[in-house]
Amino acid sequence: MSANTYEALNAKVGRRSFMKMAAVATAFGVTSSFASTPATRAATEEEIKNPFPGSKMVKSICTACSVGCGVIAEVQNGVWVRQEVAQDHPVSLGGHCCKGADMIDMVRSEVRVKHPMVKKDGQWKRISWDEALNGIASKLEDLRQKDGPDSVMFLGSAKFNNEQAYYYRKFAAMFGTNNIDHQARI
Template structure:
């Protein structure tokens, strides 16, 4: 067997062409593909009973009463629209026409509803007893807190108590706390936003 060096172009010209279908060459294949695409495109124009135009089912919006109100989380007085269903505040919307905030709310205002209606909110007094929280009555809670406060006041004086109230309190809550502190005899009152 003799080996000889050939150029690449000679190899390509002299090698036999292998096809999967000897009855169809490249030209017949391209013609068939063009006909198939044309038939497919024309077939898409024919209405098909299997497919129909998409449509949404009619959904009736819940009946919500809307109340324009003022956010009580600070003294600015931003407006919001509270949406109420069956006496329960279910959502809130921006009040775009309000002259102060024109629909925008800070984080506290945006969370105003969740401060009132939340699964995490306590709805009754709790007492830590034996490492576990136990529900107690309102009367028991008020009695125990009152007795402890009077004991501290008698032992250390009225200024031993410092009252720091949360930004989740409304202006009215803050006013009430300040009045109570004055009645108690202390000036040790502060607000979370100042700290």
């Protein structure tokens, strides 16, 4: 390989130049040659009509942020296999952001925490829900006894409905603090 060829391969391409090259490549049909590889096949009529036999559609709410968009999850044998946008949902009006469109991947992730965990001796260890709740309650009580109730802040959720927000505020007041907020984005 000549020095000029090597320099040409290692030349930095700016975003604008890359976009121009991509437009030229698309205009000349470069991408269509990659799309017609024998690695894919056309779906059968049955696969298009019913890709997950025996599945059921479950209406749910996207949990990515506090807006509350509608999601229709297709569930087969207790596993979320596909999702669609809830076209009739009053909040999302048939649309999703990129986070909502990717919700299924978050739910099915192998690294998602599904159980209470505690770090002991540098290692994460699974604990029971009772052990987790008792640990949190005892830590809150220790903080209130040692440093007073204002040493704690309660952070609510913008997904709370009116009644949930009311009870959460009452809980903070019962604890003895006015330190309460939430993370509303709308």
